Amino acid sequence: MLGTDTERGAAPSIILDDLTLGYDRHPAVHHLSGRIEPGALLAVVGPNGAGKSTLIKGLIGELKPLGGRISGALAGPGRRQVRLAYVPQKDGIDLTYPVSVFDLVAMGLWERRGLFGAFGRSDTRAVAQALALVGLSGFERRPVGTLSGGQLQRALFARVSLQDAPVILLDEPFSAIDNATVDDLMVVIRGWHREGRTVVAVLHDLALVRAHFPQTLLMARQAIAWGPTA
Secondary structure (H helix, E strand, C coil): CCCCHHHHHHCCCEEEEEEEEEECCEEEEEEEEEEECCCCEEEEECCCCCCHHHHHHHHHCCCCCCEEEEEECCCCCCCCCCCEEEECCHHHCCCCCCCEHHHHHHHHHHHHHCCCCCCCHHHHHHHHHHHHHCCCCCCCCCEHHHCCHHHHHHHHHHHHHHHCCCEEEEECCCCCCCHHHHHHHHHHHHHHHHCCCEEEEECCCHHHHHHHCCEEEEECCCEEEEEECC
C-alpha cells in the first residue's frame, strides 16, 4: 500500500523543462522537455550513449542540471514531494561488501525506521514477504556476493518493494539475466503499476517494451519521440 494521499495519486507529475545533463559540463542529455504523469509506466530506450542512464542519474539527484530544471514530484532532494526508489545498473553495486540477502533487502526499511531504529518482528515478516514476492524465500542468510545476476536483481526488487515509494526508477534492470527472471520481475513491475506507482525503466528489449510499457521515451541525447508506445 502507498503512504499518504499525496503519494497515492495526488502527487505531482515529474516535469522536465528544457533539461540538460552531463559530466564536467559536457552535455549528455540535451534540452529535454516533457511530463511523466503520476502512475505512468514509462520505458526509456535508445542506442548506447543516448543519455538514458544519465537521465536516471538526473532524476535521482546524482547529477545536477547543466541547464533547465526538474520540477514536480522530483524537484530536488531538499524539495522532493515524494519518496523514490532506485535500482542501479549491476556494475554500480559492490558485491564484495559482506552483507547477507536479508540485510540487503532490509535496507528498504531504513528510510522509515532510521539507521538506528528498532527492527521488530513485523519488519522481519515484511522482509520475508518481500523475498517471497520475488522468489527468494530461503535465501535470507546467503551472502550477496554468492548470488547469480538474476538472484541479485530479485533481491534488489525485494528491497524496492519494502521502500514503498511512489516513484521507482530502474536502470537496465534486465541486463544479462535469464528470461524466467525477466518474466517474474515483470509481474512485480506490473503490480507496482496497478498500485498507482510511477515506474521509469531504461530498457533495451523493444519486444518487452511493446508488450508491457504503455509509454516510451526514445532518446539519442535528446528526445526523438515521447508518447504512447504503439
